[in-house]
Amino acid sequence: MAHRSGYGLEEVAEVAPGPLWFQLYHFNDEVTEILVTRAKAAGYKAICLTVDTPAPSPKERDVRNRFVRVPEVHWGRLRDRPDLIALRDVGVPDTADWNPSRYTGLTWSRLDWLRSLTGLPLVVKGIRTVEDAALCAEHGVDGIVVSNHRGRQLDSTRATIETLAAIAETVGDRMEVYFDSGVRRGLDVLKALALGARAVLVGRPVFWGLAINGEAGVRQMLEILRIEFDRSMAYCGRTSVAQIDRSLVTLPCQCWVGADPIPVSTVYSRPRLATQSFRRADHYIGILSLTEDAR
16 A cells, blocks of 8 residues: 555555555654554555655656645545644655655664564565665565666666666575566566566556556456466466576676676577567666577
């Protein structure tokens, strides 16, 4: 459940059929304690702390449109605490009107405090470097999400697909590694799993499906991803997720520890299928290499 949901934690828990995570931005100790303890009481299974937005980073389109948050729409989880909603430092950093008077973010040493509030598994979202992934492991984090908000918070950084393999190789045996940012096709899911992710998170396609046809639209979107993923596995000669491995993906540059640089021209000259994905301005072009059997 998103931190800025217009519905309360308990409202969502009452109707959700599966396990729930609570996604948290931390800006205020009191608010964080209230929210995570409520999440546990409502049956949520994990806390997902987002750490890659330590400063305001409003969406440029929102700035142009002069968008401002509406408390009753964006702060459903604090509907019963208008005094907390009114605090300047309680917000979401990608809204244009968020302007905290101070920032009281968490440090690595305070992760123990956050975990002690509920005892629930702690997932840290927004990890993009091997160093931060290793620190998460050292501080007992249960899982990480390799994510860059799809480049929306700070553009021109490395795409998450470029950093995934090195991170998974470094900490994958100590915690679960998830992946998001730019997953649009079932083939993208296959690439992420091949590079070491345990699972992927999907964002915008959910809203596209919801806008088209509500709940049925979201179900259709997930079914499209499933069909594309299944087809991609077939073309790669794989019959189970357990068979997906690093050999399926060729990176066109030295994007992971231990890899030799591979010129893009060399990749394309091979008699293998090449497909582009995770593309953004000056970012990554993924190359999927089919096995001999699949060809």
